[in-house]
Amino acid sequence: MKVSYYPGCSLHATGREYDESVKAVSKALDIELNEIDDWSCCGASSAHMTNFKLSVALPARNIIAAEKDELDVMVPCAACFNRFKSAQYHLKNNDALRADIEGMVGKEYKGTVAVRNPIDIIYNDIGVEKLSEIVAKKLEGLKPVSYYGCLLLRPPEVCEFDDYENPVTMDKIMTSLGAESRKWSCKTDCCGGSLTLGKTEIVRRLIDRLMTMAREAGANCIVTACPVCFANLDTRASEDVVLPSFYFTELIALALGLKGSDAWFKMHNVDPRPLLTSLGLI
Amino acid sequence: MGTFLEDVNERIGGVPIQSCYHCRKCTAGCPIAFAMDYNPNAIIKMIQMGKRDEVLNSSTIWLCASCETCVTRCPNNVDIARMMDVLREMAIEENVGAKEKNVLKFHEAFLSNIKVGGRINEPLMIMLYKMKSGDYFSDLGMGMSMFMKGKIKLLSPRTKDMKSVRNIFKSTGK
Numbered sequence: 001m002k003v004s005y006y007p008g009c010s011l012h013a014t015g016r017e018y019d020e021s022v023k024a025v026s027k028a029l030d031i032e033l034n035e036i037d038d039w040s041c042c043g044a045s046s047a048h049m050t051n052f053k054l055s056v057a058l059p060a061r062n063i064i065a066a067e068k069d070e071l072d073v074m075v076p077c078a079a080c081f082n083r084f085k086s087a088q089y090h091l092k093n094n095d096a097l098r099a100d101i102e103g104m105v106g107k108e109y110k111g112t113v114a115v116r117n118p119i120d121i122i123y124n125d126i127g128v129e130k131l132s133e134i135v136a137k138k139l140e141g142l143k144p145v146s147y148y149g150c151l152l153l154r155p156p157e158v159c160e161f162d163d164y165e166n167p168v169t170m171d172k173i174m175t176s177l178g179a180e181s182r183k184w185s186c187k188t189d190c191c192g193g194s195l196t197l198g199k200t201e202i203v204r205r206l207i208d209r210l211m212t213m214a215r216e217a218g219a220n221c222i223v224t225a226c227p228v229c230f231a232n233l234d235t236r237a238s239e240d241v242v243l244p245s246f247y248f249t250e251l252i253a254l255a256l257g258l259k260g261s262d263a264w265f266k267m268h269n270v271d272p273r274p275l276l277t278s279l280g281l282i
Numbered sequence: 283m284g285t286f287l288e289d290v291n292e293r294i295g296g297v298p299i300q301s302c303y304h305c306r307k308c309t310a311g312c313p314i315a316f317a318m319d320y321n322p323n324a325i326i327k328m329i330q331m332g333k334r335d336e337v338l339n340s341s342t343i344w345l346c347a348s349c350e351t352c353v354t355r356c357p358n359n360v361d362i363a364r365m366m367d368v369l370r371e372m373a374i375e376e377n378v379g380a381k382e383k384n385v386l387k388f389h390e391a392f393l394s395n396i397k398v399g400g401r402i403n404e405p406l407m408i409m410l411y412k413m414k415s416g417d418y419f420s421d422l423g424m425g426m427s428m429f430m431k432g433k434i435k436l437l438s439p440r441t442k443d444m445k446s447v448r449n450i451f452k453s454t455g456k
Contacts, residue, residue, distance in 0.1 A: 046389035195385065
């Protein structure tokens with residue numbers, strides 16, 4: 001299948017492992033990625049927290065650019081995903097706003113492309129059966145808790161994705177790879193997001209709680225699909241509770257035997273290689 | 283300009299916030315409430331009482347992480363997270379400053395970085411934030427380590443059509 005691809009700013013920087021693993025996994029699953037021409041930042045949290053119209057216009061510019069290809073748009077970053085979906089939601093329900101934004105960008109907004117995150121595309125378009133068929137090395141011994149965070153799921157009428165209190169898509173993907181998905185109650189708890197620089201202590205407290213609850217659930221790692229969550233999990237946990245974190249696509253790549261995963265694991269702040277080595281997975 | 287309540291409701295453009303009957307589901311599910319000076323549902327009551335200064339000068343509106351848990355759970359569909367966005371916007375417009383200075387400085391650094399290249403250049407943006415906040419030394423070790431691992435590059439591709447990006451900022455600027 002073919003999709004338009006919007007990496008967003010993080011995936012070209014601190015979320016590099018996510019970008020590279022999404023690309024490797026997409027190639028293996030025959031998903032052709034066409035990066036949106038001359039994309040710009042979606043505005044993330046900072047735009048909507050300070051300027052509503054800006055927060056709709058910035059994603060709209062990119063959605064409009066994607067519309068000419070008439071393909072679904074894959075947006076890995078959960079924040080970008082949420083901003084794109086929010087922009088579409090507001091543009092659909094507010095004609096005056098749409099006219100305003102079209103004037104700013106200088107092009108028509110048609111509202112015809114579907115914005116989707118990679119968990120959705122892999123789960124619904126590829127399927128967990130297909131995934132388990134092509135697993136080269138089962139991730140036995142790996143016990144991840146699936147951490148979805150906030151922005152992939154809430155508000156549900158905007159995100160139109162998985163269940164907002166107990167999502168299961170990422171858990172099922174992990175199970176299909178041979179890992180033991182652990183049940184826990186913090187799947188959608190906030191990591192503190194963009195407060196990580198301005199209010200680091202708040203983020204530390206939230207992350208430590210996640211790590212503690214993950215351990216209580218019998219997990220030996222946390223798997224996520226958001227670069228901000230990953231950065232917080234990877235860099236803000238206290239030493240006594242820390243667990244290694246992964247992007248879900250890194251684990252798919254590992255299970256499928258794709259090349260390149262070692263380079264990504266080296267870039268993590270909390271080295272996951274001791275865990276993986278002890279389980280014979282690398 | 284109407285009452286504080288009318289202004290806020292108009293900007294939210296959805297369910298009027300006085301629909302809140304203080305079940306406190308928002309406060310109970312808020313991950314940041316422990317650090318706030320006023321609970322989310324208290325802010326609603328304060329708006330109804332016209333306490334403009336206290337609300338716009340609160341920590342609460344800046345600490346809200348927009349996790350949208352409140353919105354999702356509110357039985358009356360009050361858009362509390364959007365209310366927080368609106369209050370932040372009003373605080374900026376009215377030049378009252380931010381009680382949580384570093385949070386606003388982060389947003390300013392972030393947005394001004396987009397104006398430069400259309401995309402965030404993380405090292406540059408973080409440097410800008412550090413200069414604004416005066417917080418030079420936290421995460422220095424981690425930043426160096428990320429740089430050595432090749433995670434953050436000093437140069438990154440920019441959007442070519444900067445004219446359109448700047449036009450967006452100009453048209454939405456206040």
